[in-house]
Amino acid sequence: MAEIEQSPGSSMHGVTGREQSFAFSVASPIVPTDTTAKFALPVDSEHKAKVFKIFSFANPHMRTFHLSWISFFTCFVSTFAAAPLVPIIRDNLNLTKRDIGNAGVASVSGSIFSRLVMGAVCDLLGPRYGCAFLIMLTAPTVFCMSFVSDAGGYLAVRFMIGFSLATFVSCQYWMSTMFNSKIIGLVNGTAAGWGNMGGGATQLIMPLLYDVIRRVGATPFTAWRIAFFIPGWLHVIMGIMVLTLGQDLPDGNLSALQKKGDVAKDKFSKVLWYAITNYRTWIFVLLYGYSMGVELSTDNVIAEYFYDRFDLKLHTAGIIAATFGMANLLARPFGGYASDLAARYFGMRGRLWTLWILQTLGGVFCIWLGRANSLTIAILAMILFSVGAQAACGATFGIIPFISRRSLGIISGLTGAGGNFGSGLTQLVFFTSSTFSTATGLSMMGAMIVCCTLPVTLVHFPQWGSMFLPPSKDMKKSTEEFYYASEWDEDEKQRGLHQQSLKFAENSRSERGKRVASALTPPDSTPAHV
Amino acid sequence: MEPKRYGITILGSLLLFFCMAATCYGIVLFSSLSRTLEVTASFKQGQVLKAGVDKITVTWGLNQSLAAGTDSAYKTIKVKLCYSPVSQVDRAWRKTVDNLAKDKTCQFKIVSRPYDKWNQTFEWKVERDVPSGTYFIRAYAYNSDDIEVAYGQTTDAKKTTNLFDVQAITGRHASLDIASVCFSAFAVLSLLGFFIAEKRRAKLSEQK
Numbered sequence: 001m002a003e004i005e006q007s008p009g010s011s012m013h014g015v016t017g018r019e020q021s022f023a024f025s026v027a028s029p030i031v032p033t034d035t036t037a038k039f040a041l042p043v044d045s046e047h048k049a050k051v052f053k054i055f056s057f058a059n060p061h062m063r064t065f066h067l068s069w070i071s072f073f074t075c076f077v078s079t080f081a082a083a084p085l086v087p088i089i090r091d092n093l094n095l096t097k098r099d100i101g102n103a104g105v106a107s108v109s110g111s112i113f114s115r116l117v118m119g120a121v122c123d124l125l126g127p128r129y130g131c132a133f134l135i136m137l138t139a140p141t142v143f144c145m146s147f148v149s150d151a152g153g154y155l156a157v158r159f160m161i162g163f164s165l166a167t168f169v170s171c172q173y174w175m176s177t178m179f180n181s182k183i184i185g186l187v188n189g190t191a192a193g194w195g196n197m198g199g200g201a202t203q204l205i206m207p208l209l210y211d212v213i214r215r216v217g218a219t220p221f222t223a224w225r226i227a228f229f230i231p232g233w234l235h236v237i238m239g240i241m242v243l244t245l246g247q248d249l250p251d252g253n254l255s256a257l258q259k260k261g262d263v264a265k266d267k268f269s270k271v272l273w274y275a276i277t278n279y280r281t282w283i284f285v286l287l288y289g290y291s292m293g294v295e296l297s298t299d300n301v302i303a304e305y306f307y308d309r310f311d312l313k314l315h316t317a318g319i320i321a322a323t324f325g326m327a328n329l330l331a332r333p334f335g336g337y338a339s340d341l342a343a344r345y346f347g348m349r350g351r352l353w354t355l356w357i358l359q360t361l362g363g364v365f366c367i368w369l370g371r372a373n374s375l376t377i378a379i380l381a382m383i384l385f386s387v388g389a390q391a392a393c394g395a396t397f398g399i400i401p402f403i404s405r406r407s408l409g410i411i412s413g414l415t416g417a418g419g420n421f422g423s424g425l426t427q428l429v430f431f432t433s434s435t436f437s438t439a440t441g442l443s444m445m446g447a448m449i450v451c452c453t454l455p456v457t458l459v460h461f462p463q464w465g466s467m468f469l470p471p472s473k474d475m476k477k478s479t480e481e482f483y484y485a486s487e488w489d490e491d492e493k494q495r496g497l498h499q500q501s502l503k504f505a506e507n508s509r510s511e512r513g514k515r516v517a518s519a520l521t522p523p524d525s526t527p528a529h530v
Numbered sequence: 531m532e533p534k535r536y537g538i539t540i541l542g543s544l545l546l547f548f549c550m551a552a553t554c555y556g557i558v559l560f561s562s563l564s565r566t567l568e569v570t571a572s573f574k575q576g577q578v579l580k581a582g583v584d585k586i587t588v589t590w591g592l593n594q595s596l597a598a599g600t601d602s603a604y605k606t607i608k609v610k611l612c613y614s615p616v617s618q619v620d621r622a623w624r625k626t627v628d629n630l631a632k633d634k635t636c637q638f639k640i641v642s643r644p645y646d647k648w649n650q651t652f653e654w655k656v657e658r659d660v661p662s663g664t665y666f667i668r669a670y671a672y673n674s675d676d677i678e679v680a681y682g683q684t685t686d687a688k689k690t691t692n693l694f695d696v697q698a699i700t701g702r703h704a705s706l707d708i709a710s711v712c713f714s715a716f717a718v719l720s721l722l723g724f725f726i727a728e729k730r731r732a733k734l735s736e737q738k
Binding site: 087090091092094096097098129132133136137139140143144146147149219220221222224225226229232233235236239240243244308434437438 | 619620621622623658659661662663698699700701702703706707709710711713714716717718720721724725
């Protein structure tokens with residue numbers, strides 16, 4: 001099955017990669033192994049790995065995986081590094097709640113644009129340079145924290161550091177050059193989840209560093225500035241490692257990649273059109289804003305919240321806040337797994353229900369978190385909220401690949417941007433003004449999550465149904481082929497450009513759930529899950 | 531964590547929680563305290579003090595015009611630096627709350643002394659971790675159970691008169707700035723260096 005290389009959207013192929021169920025490896029008869037290649041892992045004809053060995057560092061495939069997710073992790077660490085130190089920073093810079101809130105919004109807004117640009121950069125320079133350029137050029141912005149002396153400077157620096165979150169794109173793109181598309185789902189899901197953990201790890205790391213630096217003798221208002229050097233050094237170290245140890249392709253040849261990428265096989269305007277005219281795209285943009293978006297917002301406010309509300313020490317608040325982000329290690333893959341499991345029995349309807357349940361529960365626990373008056377209950381509510389929200393993120397990307405085959409890349413990109421936009425919006429509305437306390441803000445955010453998850457009931461696939469409606473009875477419309485072929489006009493169909501979509505349609509029949517008589521996953525590739 | 535350890539952790543935290551809850555039994559309200567202490571300090575109204583540099587002298591003692599025996603319960607005096615309403619606007623972490631256990635008005639301790647009938651003085655250098663803002667000084671009198679029983683402050687009841695400003699240190703240092711510039715330059719230059727070197731290597735190998 002030849003992939004259309006470098007067509008618009010292919011840079012994001014495998015971002016979610018849920019064409020098949022998650023699998024650790026691809027069995028040989030389905031994708032033939034290239035036995036002439038001398039790699040540590042079995043590879044296919046493009047020399048992409050067919051096996052995902054998490055704890056290996058073998059060059060180039062697994063090494064790329066680790067370089068990639070750690071770079072993304074580092075950028076999460078630096079983007080949210082200020083959050084656990086806000087109690088100190090707000091006194092040093094004389095910030096008001098409005099200043100803190102605005103800076104939080106700024107920290108997630110920058111990457112809305114940088115993620116869009118990064119796709120193009122990866123296409124032009126390759127993911128290795130895309131990643132290295134971004135991570136090295138944002139290192140100065142992290143070091144800039146030592147210059148900040150007022151609210152304006154603080155906001156500007158956090159905005160610039162936020163650009164680094166575009167490493168998400170280079171990370172996923174790079175994975176798709178190294179791993180076969182049949183296992184790319186698990187690989188990318190793991191990389192994304194482990195990268196997101198950085199938002200939790202930073203809540204642990206920064207207060208710890210601050211404590212150590214203070215013990216060595218620095219005053220508080222200097223110690224936090226010194227602490228920022230560590231994320232800065234991590235940027236530089238990872239940048240150098242990516243440049244020296246990484247390679248763009250399994251064969252290490254960048255120019256070959258550029259030669260293949262010269263001809264864009266699909267028209268960008270068409271791909272964009274089909275993405276934005278599909279109403280499901282926008283529903284998921286909204287939904288992701290209230291799963292990933294609230295996760296990012298909470299990363300920004302939770303440490304300060306625990307510090308102020310329960311009078312904890314800075315590093316205690318940091319430890320508690322860290323558990324929120326660290327839950328990504330398992331929660332996000334769990335969401336994907338739950339979606340897969342539901343799909344096995346109930347098809348796409350199961351996936352939609354799973355998403356709705358997980359995200360709504362997350363919202364309910366968020367309401368509870370704001371209401372909790374005791375520390376133990378607050379921690380419990382926070383952990384449950386984190387699992388709900390992060391699993392919902394995983395479950396969202398269990399559905400996205402099925403919205404469109406032609407425009408998967410752009411829809412994934414728009415959804416991702418929606419996550420950041422949702423984060424900026426919730427921080428602006430609930431955590432910037434002094435009209436209500438942070439606790440009330442959290443509860444109201446929870447209520448908004450519940451409301452904004454309701455539109456998932458409107459997502460209807462004629463071939464599979466929706467949460468409350470069965471599939472269409474119309475003989476023509478109720479086929480997967482009709483749905484996916486409708487993204488191509490007659491002229492394109494005549495030229496046979498829609499063949500890829502038809503193949504995908506055939507494979508997607510698994511989304512009918514138990515109604516499918518024949519199993520679609522090949523008998524000897526076991527869908528294993530993290 | 532295995533279930534057993536997890537269960538014990540939960541039990542432990544619940545126990546800790548209940549113990550902490552027990553100590554909250556005595557709730558002291560600021561409005562219940564009587565203003566019996568006279569507190570004065572050596573600053574002028576609106577004076578700006580530099581943190582880490584300037585000093586002020588604080589004097590406190592019982593208001594002599596009160597009846598004898600008012601101070602029978604006073605054991606310790608704690609003098610604190612407190613935020614004025616101006617510095618509390620839009621900053622909920624400095625909020626004034628009647629319940630003294632939750633009150634965040636006075637966050638910096640100047641000095642703690644055993645109570646003495648006669649006036650006491652203390653010279654205090656403004657610490658380097660005091661943020662910029664407008665302040666007044668308040669002294670609390672504690673009884674032998676370490677519970678507040680009385681207070682005195684340099685300003686009026688509305689906290690609008692006789693306030694002073696503190697100008698905090700920036701926390702910035704020339705050495706930090708220089709280090710920051712050096713590392714940033716290193717990052718950018720090493721990136722460009724690698725890029726150019728690789729392009730050159732690619733050109734050379736193509737020419738071969």
